[in-house]
Amino acid sequence: MNALPPHPLAVKTTCAYCGVGCGILASPDGRGGASIAGDPAHPANFGRLCSKGSALGETLGLETRLLHPMLRDDDGALKRASWDVALGAVADGFARVIAEHGPDSVAFYLSGQLLTEDYYVANKLMKGFIGSANVDTNSRLCMASSVAGHRRAFGADVVPGSYADLDEADLVVLVGSNAAWCHPVLYQRMLANKRARGTKIVVIDPRRTESVEADDLFLGLAPGMDVALFSGLLVHLADTLALDYGYIDAHTANLTEALVRAREIAPDIAATARAAGLAESDVEIFFALFRNTPKVVTCFSQGVNQSAQGTDKVNAIINCHLATGRIGKPGMGPFSLTGQPNAMGGREVGGLANQLAAQMDFTPDNIDRVGRFWRASQMAQRDGLKAVQLFEAIARGEIKALWVMATNPAVSLPRAGTMREALRQLELLVISENVAGNDTLDAKPHVLLPAAAWGEKDGTVTNSERRISRQRAFLPLPGEARPDWWIVAQVALRMGFSHPFNYQSAAEIFREHAALSAFENDGDRAFDIGALAALSDEAFNAMEPVQWPARAGEAIGEPRLFAEGGFFTADRRALLIAPEKPSPHEALSAEFPFRLNTGRVRDQWHSMTRSGLSPRLAAHRPEPFVELHKNDVANLGLVDGGLARVTTAHGSVILKVVVSDGQRPGSLFAPIHWSDAAASSARVGDLVAAITDPLSGQPEAKATPAAIAPVVFGTRGFALTRTPLTLPSESWWSRVTLQNGHGLLFASNDAPAAWRARALEMFGTAELAEYVDEPAGLYRAAAFLDGRLIGCLFIGPAAVAPQWDAVKALFAEDLLDAAQRRAVLSGKSVAGLIDAGPMVCACFGVGLNTIRAALARGEATTVEQIGRRLRAGSNCGSCLPELRRLVDAGIQQPA
Structure with a gap:
């Protein structure tokens, strides 16, 4: 008897979500799925994963995938097309629009979900051969203010430190960053350092988020007042003689101007507290902590970046680190926590409209340099339109053709509804996607191109600490899906740009990208990975995570930058920035208070x-x-x-x-x-x-x-079905994926009688069990087919909406016995099936009722004991704040 072939060994790859860039071990099961575990050897996470990363195996199915090219015909219907026809339509469409309206009439809108190689080819085509810089990315909505702040201060878009600094810091300041939820793997490193070394944590945010532990200092900052707070800190450091004048004199410029402006904004602690909406005593504590703690890391994220003064906020933070010399040394530095898995990689290859490849900008020297390297036929000569500008230009009819790759701007952009309507005006809308439906696809694209998804992609990503990691394929390409770089290159070939886009692999593109980073770079440009430019295909496949810069001829290590100066400005000095005074937001009013x-x-x-x-x-x-x-x-x-x-x-x-x-x-x-x-x-x-x-x-x-x-709605309820269900347009609803089915939580003004008629229609010929109490406004139905529960519909008065946790547990079962069938309409748990209650720990599926029961029985009386007994909180730790609240509240009775 022949033995079954073994499953493939675990593939080392990188997570698909945030900019932490966690390493993953993916073990294919041979049936299109895979088990997912953290990679203990990856320096970003050392085996730890958050709830989202842990659940990646649940997202690999093909039910929602776009698997074939689609073309809209003259009747407005999308129909399947061959790759040759679809690519020809894109190439011919862009060529026609460019011929009629010029290169600035077309644009690409990209995504931090793309791999570096995808980004590189798209930017090369638009900026080097079409001749426009109208390439921007959803990273514009994420970290663009950090990019601008880095470039103003350092002369380059560089995060100076490494995650290892979080292990060595004696003070961690979180500004506009709910790291416990948004970067939980890094947050657990901070907490581990806190427990091991007594590190202090200060959280600065208008909201008291889950990142605030009981013994942390929380500064509930007035919205937008970051510049005032950090200007006040700079003044305080100067007035208390805490500045490092040796570092300032040797490595920086513009302190006087920055300090004069800071004094105008926040001349003392009292003025700082008033401007920031904080208690003066809390400001005093924070300033003293920063002044007296040499090893400080200040982490900032969307709360700082997503602002009309985001760049000034970033520079106000950086000013305090530069003025105290707390940068680039172990446990010290300003640290931008990136939102997407490859936002940094996109920035490296010119994914932003105001950048060229290899982090060069649009100076004449750089335009000439990149043009010669690419042998470009028509180099862009100036910045392109940034994301919001770009979509406003679409609305005005100035952009005629747009290619959207791996993002959903009809949801994510400001005034998203207006932006979606603008997309409908385009002469040509091309979308490369791996899903068959989203809000942007509702804008009726002319061409749909099926792109490879996570698990099928092969290339590189760069995380928040400048660490390049391999994202490796562990699943075959389904249907006719193809890598984004291949799709773009094929369009370029059909537009007549043959030799520059004749790529055969991601490795070939990476080598070119690395070579460009080192081209005519004698250390005057920060981004340089020339040491990787000669990797063979085999070496690329085996490449371990590496931080840049990695210059040819130098040892590859884990460099911190700027401890000894060496900035990338013309005089090699960092620039302290005088920020604008915090300006008022859009005024509140009686209509919008x-x-x-x-x-x-x-x-x-x-x-x-x-x-x-x-x-x-x-x-x-x-x-x-x-x-x-x-x-x-x-x-x-x-x-x-x-x-x-x-x-x-x-x-x-x-x-x-x-x-x-x-x-x-x-x-x-x-x-x-x-x-x-x-x-x-x-x-x-x-x-x-x-x-x-x-x-x-x-x-x-x-x-x-x-x-x-x-x-106000009269009724609230839920529906559980094996196939997706659509409710009447006048209902309010939220769609939820369930194990073995679909769920809807809804509200309505329809009476129970109307829902009963709807249930008969929904469940067709299935055996229907019902409970009706019209005076109480209750209706419940359970539909069975061959002993299997195929659907439920529960409706009640809005004030006492039915809860679905116990019914979901029954719905997850394949077959129900007689007792379980009778129990469905009760909405209560039955013997053998525990109603876990609302989810608390997503990593291990531990519900509120399970935790309450353990507390009530005395099986666990601390957060640590809950972790040992139930595993809750023992993986990514993002549920630990909720667990602490349960323990602190002294809950003694199960639900």
Whole structure:
């Protein structure tokens, strides 16, 4: 008897989500799936993964995939086409528009989800051969202010330190960064350092987020006042003789101008506290901590970047590190935490409209240099349009053709609804995607091209600490899907640019990218990976993670930068920047009295086209919500758990109300993840104003004036089905992926009788068990087919909405016995099936009721014991704040 062939060995690759760049071991199961584990040898994570990374194996199915090229015919219908026909349509369409309207009438919009090699080829085509710089990326919405701040201060887009600095710092300052949820693997490194060495953590944020531990210093900053706070810190450091004048004199310039401006903004602690909306005593504590702790790392993220003054905020932070010489040394430095897996890689190859490849900008020397290296036929001569500008140009009819790759701008851009309508005006809209449906695809593209997805891609990504890692394929390309670099190169060939785009592999592209980084670079440009330019295909396949710079002829290590100066400005000195005075946001008014802050939640990612496929990730926050302070709830007649309409000058959505003491009074917080595909009225990008930082072009996503008012529905309920279900347009709903099926949480004004008729229609010829109590407004139905539960519909009064946790457990079973069948309509757990309750730990599927029961029985009385007993909190740690609240509250009874 022949033995079965062994499964392939685990493949070392990199996570698909945030900029931490965690290493992953993916073990294919031979059936199109894979088991996922952290790579213990990868220096970004040492084997740890967050909830999203741990659940990647649940997102590998092909049910939602775009698998074949599609072309829109003359009747407006998308029909399958061959690759040759589809690529020809793209090439001919772009050539025609360029011939009629010039190269600046076309654009590419890219994504931090692309690999570096994909980015490189797209930029080469547009900037070197089409002749326009209209290439921008969704990283513009993420980290562009950090890029601009780095370039102003350092002369290059460089993060000076490494993750190892988080292990050595004695003070970690988190500014506008909910690292516990958004970068949990790094946050756990910070906490480990805190436990081992007593490191202090200061969290600066308008919201008291999950990143604030009980013994941390929390500064609930007034929205947008980061420049005031760090200007005050610079003044304090100068007045207390805490500046490092040796470092300043040897390696920096412009201190006087920066300090004069800082004194104008925040002349003393009292003025700083007033401007920042903080208690003077808290400001004093923070300033003393920074002054007296040499080893300081200041981590900043979207709360700093996504601002109309984002670049100035970044530079105000960097000023304090430069002026104290706390940069580039172990445990010291400003640290930009990147949002996407390859935002840094995109920046390296010119993914931003104001950059050329190899982090060069549009100076005559650089244009000439890149042009000669590429042997380019038509080099772009100036910056292109940044993301918001680009889509506004589409709306004005100035951009006629657009190619969108691996992103969903109809959800993520400010004024997203307006942007989606603009896409419909294009003469040619091309979309390269791996999903068959999202909000941008609703804009009726002319050509759809099936791109490779994570697990099928091969190339490199660069994380937040400048570490280049291999992303390796461990699954075959399904259908006719192809790598993005191949798609772009094939279009270039058909446009007549033959030799420069005749690529055969990602390795070949990487070698060219590395060679360009070293071309005519005698150490005057920061980005240089010339040591990797001669890698063979075999060496590329085996390449271990490496930080740049990695210059030819020098030993490859893990370099920190700038401890001894050596900046990349003309005089090799860092520039301290005099920021503009913090300007008022759009004024609040009687019509819009709140500030809307947008952001991410723990277990979801961007517009949920990947993370939304995981039942585990869907369980923690299944409905789109708006978070606000309890005082605002009471004053407006809102109800915790009820529904509310959030409105701005640009649009409105309906969200679940969540009361939070951590929310600043007068402010709203709403997550960005829900799209029209995931919820009926929750696309938060529709609300955000298209106001941008004048230097970085990054939009202000944290301070749009808004209003909120209650929305009343008569009934609330849920539906569980084996196939996707569509509800009437007048209903409010949120779609949730379940194990073995689909779920909808909804609200409606229809009476139970109308839902009963709908149930009969929904479940067809299945055996239907029902419970009806019309006076109480209750209706419940369970549909069975051959003993299998195929659907449920529960409706009740909105004030006492039915809970679905126990029913979901039954629905997850394949076959139910008689007792279980009888129990379905009760909505309660039965013997042998535990109602775990609402999800707390997504990594191990541990629910609230399970944790409460362990506490009540005395099996676990501390967070550590919960981890040992139930595993909750023992992986990524992003649920630890919630576990601590449960323990601290002294909950003694199970639900």
